[in-house]
Amino acid sequence: MKNSKALSAVKDKVQKMSDTSLLLTITIVVFVLMYLGAIIFEGEGFLKAQTFLDILNNNSALLIVSCGMSLVMITGGIDISVGGVVALTSMSCAVVLDLKNGSIFEAILVALFIGLAFGVVQGYLVAYLGIQPFIVTLAGMFFARGMTTIVHAKPFNVVHEGLNKLKDSRIVIPGLGYTNKHGKYIDAKIEIGVVVALVVVFVMFILLRWTKKGRHFYAVGGNRQSALMLGVNVKRTVFLSHVVCGLLAGIAGFVFFLHVGSGSPSHAQGMEMNAIASSIIGGTMLTGGVGNIIGTLFGVLSLCTIQNIVASAGLDDAWWIGITIAAMLCLFLVIQSVVMKVRKKMTKS
Amino acid sequence: MEENKTPEINPEEKKVVQAPSKPAKSLDWKAIFGKMLHSQMLIPVVAMLALLIFNLVNDPSFFAIKYGPNSVGDNVFTGNLITIFDKGAELAILAIGMTLVTAACGGQDISVGATIAIAGSAILRVVRGSEISPDTLQNPLILGFLVGCLAVIACGAFNGILVAYFKIQPMVATLILFTAGRSIAAWINQNQLPNIKDPTFGYYGGFIPGVPIATPIIISIICFIVIALVLRFTTLGLYAQSVGINEQSSRLNGINPTLIKFITFVILGICVAVCGLIKVSRISTINYSSVAKDIEMDAILAVALGGNALGGGKFSIKASVLGAYVIQLLTTTLYTKKVNSAAISAYKAIVVIILVVISAPVVRELFAKLKVKLSKKMARAGKKVA
Incomplete structure (x- = not known):
């Protein structure tokens, strides 16, 4: 009988949790299990801190974009233009630095401006003209992708002294390094982009968790009508969500550019779908009102860890990555759907 | 289908409605115009007219249709207008299925591009037999088409189950096949690129000897007729619409929403199979990462341009198909402008x-x-x- 008591205690706890934290718990548990599995089955490579940090290094732009995506999804919308905006921003930065001989500061301004412009226009169309976000941002994606080729048609590497310095600078994290085969100690390093991404995650988390404005996003996503009744400016909230998402896409574009150091129309291909996938894995629901930025962080980490596992398992044929990501997505969606169904039944009875 | 009610309006009413609009000579025209102004067809028709007028003013030779021998030596029709109907065939066929899915589920299927790759790959896998690039068809094409059909219907069923039974939003559910589809397509043929040299294989994306019209146009017309008959003689359209508008009340009225949603996904699967056949037949081979790329976005655009509510409910397949051709017309126009x-x-x-x-x-x-x-x-x- 002890067992059933424990079970009922768990049941009680689960019932008291909000949807958001329940989904967040699932995400974190699955991520930890997956990482442990990777350490056990794929060897000690995953035990090194650097392996984990490299996941962050390679995907800081995706992390930033996913934060914006989560915000829009929490508000009940969607933004599929982000991949295109990232490509356009990195191409524009490349052109500014290389062909126009601009400074890094100018490049950052350009990146922020492009992101903000996309956010404002799309936000206006969605919030104030009442057009479906999918169509608006779809057009945004087409526009951004097209503009990228118009800005510069061919991919090219940027030669710029200041950029190279910034690109190659690493931040050493003490105590996480490892000793390699030759007995040499190698520091654990992260790129500047990771710092930016973590700051974005932190700020967004604070914003969504503890500010009045942040709670408005949840209210609008959960139920527009009742949010309106409670005196929330629904249109402005929706508008703001798109503006922030666009701005973050601009920042992500610069971070992405900093990571690759080149401009190309085919950059960030499919990033919007990866961002949506990691938001969903992180427990954000496309229906709105449910989601958590920490969940998104773990969503991105899960998505990228599984890619690493597939690659290190020797299944580096490109098709395996697509299939495993899809399988994981499927698993999460079904778990989410089943858990929510069970919970509904539990609360009813 | 709703636009066919024009004869019911009595002539006096027409005059009142039509007074401020353009002068039209026959009464019938007036009726059609009046109906048009309030119908879903307005946006696609206006867009198409605008584009056509733009072309007419800019370069009247846009409309030229030639009849002469093509590269193989058959006498065929060529010209920009023919190209639009030829190249737009896949999009128009997809728009049919996408409209139904949108109407019933209140969401869109974004996996169609990837599943077209699966269908094409499956067709090639059957047709090529054990060789990679055979000179003749190793298995009858109809068998290949059926296998491809089964494969994508299975994909459609998978999406349908996720959407209808697990109540996952269509866009999210189909995101799974969107990511995996092209990988699966590559896996079916072990990442090899089969190339079918048999000329009969190219008939479905090109010309059948002796027929002056490109085959995709004929296939798309057949599809339109079939879907029109299905909607005319079954209750599918009505049920899909009612499920899209209010699932709960349609259940209370004895409709099974789960089944209806599932069926729409299966129909979309069949449309995808047809598109897959046309796509691989056009080039006799396949490129897994680029075949039918972004076609899902175009198909959704076609549905949106057709004035259908993307949140489900009322729909008009005619308008969607017209929307698809508007997109193709725009693309062709831009191509001619270099x-x-x-x-x-x-x-x-x-x-x-x-x-x-x-x-x-x-x-x-x-x-x-x-x-x-x-x-x-x-x-x-x-x-x-x-």
Whole structure:
């Protein structure tokens, strides 16, 4: 009988949790299990801190974009233009630095401006003209992708002294390094982009968790009508969500550019779908009102860890990555759907 | 299908409605115009007319249709207009299925591009037999088509189960096959690129000897007829619409929403199989990462341009198909203007935004208010004159 008591205690706890934290718990548990599995089955490579940090290094732009995506999804919308905006921003930065001989500061301004412009226009169309976000941002994606080729048609590497310095600078994290085969100690390093991404995650988390404005996003996503009744400016909230998402896409574009150091129309291909996938894995629901930025962080980490596992398992044929990501997505969606169904039944009875 | 009710309006009413509009000679035309102004077809028709007029003013030779021998030596029709119907066939066929899915589920299937790759790959896998690039068909094409059909219907069923039984939003559910589809397609053929040299394989994306019209056009017309018959003689359309508008009340009225949603996904699967056949037949081979790329976005655009509510409910397949041809017309127009193929999407986006903004409810209301104001002013002016 002890067992059933424990079970009922768990049941009680689960019932008291909000949807958001329940989904967040699932995400974190699955991520930890997956990482442990990777350490056990794929060897000690995953035990090194650097392996984990490299996941962050390679995907800081995706992390930033996913934060914006989560915000829009929490508000009940969607933004599929982000991949295109990232490509356009990195191409524009490349052109500014290389062909126009601009400074890094100018490049950052350009990146922020492009992101903000996309956010404002799309936000206006969605919030104030009442057009479906999918169509608006779809057009945004087409526009951004097209503009990228118009800005510069061919991919090219940027030669710029200041950029190279910034690109190659690493931040050493003490105590996480490892000793390699030759007995040499190698520091654990992260790129500047990771710092930016973590700051974005932190700020967004604070914003969504503890500010009045942040709670408005949840209210609008959960139920527009009742949010309106409670005196929330629904249109402005929706508008703001798109503006922030666009701005973050601009920042992500610069971070992405900093990571690759080149401009190309085919950059960030499919990033919007990866961002949506990691938001969903992180427990954000496309229906709105449910989601958590920490969940998104773990969503991105899960998505990228599984890619690493597939690659290190020797299944580096490109098709395996697509299939495993899809399988994981499927698993999460079904778990989410089943858990929510069970919970509904539990609360009813 | 709703637009066919024109004869029911009595002639006096027509005159009242039609008084301010353009002068039309026969009464029938007036009726059609009046109906048009309030119908879903308005946006796609206006867009198409605008594009056609643009082409007419800019370069009348756009409309030239030639009849002469093609590269193989058959006498066929060629010209920009033919190209639009030829190249737009896949999109138009997809628009049929996408409209039904949108209407019933209130969401869109974004995996169609990837599943087209699966269908094409499966067809090639059967047809090529054990060789990679056979000179003749190793298995009958109909067998290949059936296998491809089964494969994508299975994909459709998978999506349908996730959407209908697990109640996952369509866009999220189909995101799974969107990521995995092209990988699966590559896996079916072990990442090899089969190349079928048999000329009969190319008939379905090119020309059948002796028939002067490109086969994709014929296939798409057959599809339209079939779907029109299905909607005319079954209750599918009505049920899909009612499920989309209110799932709960349609259940209470004895409709099984789960089944209806599932069926729409299966129908979309069949449409995808047909598109897959056309796609691989066009080039006799397949490129897993680029075949039918972004076609899902175009198909959704076609549905949106057709004035269908993307949140489900009322739908018109005619309008969607017209929307699909508008997109193709725009693309062809831009090609004739020598626009870089990668930059076309930017122009497409601008046109789409203009169209959607015009049809937005807020803007429509604004127009309506302006109209009322104008007519009041006119009335006042009229009184003063009198």
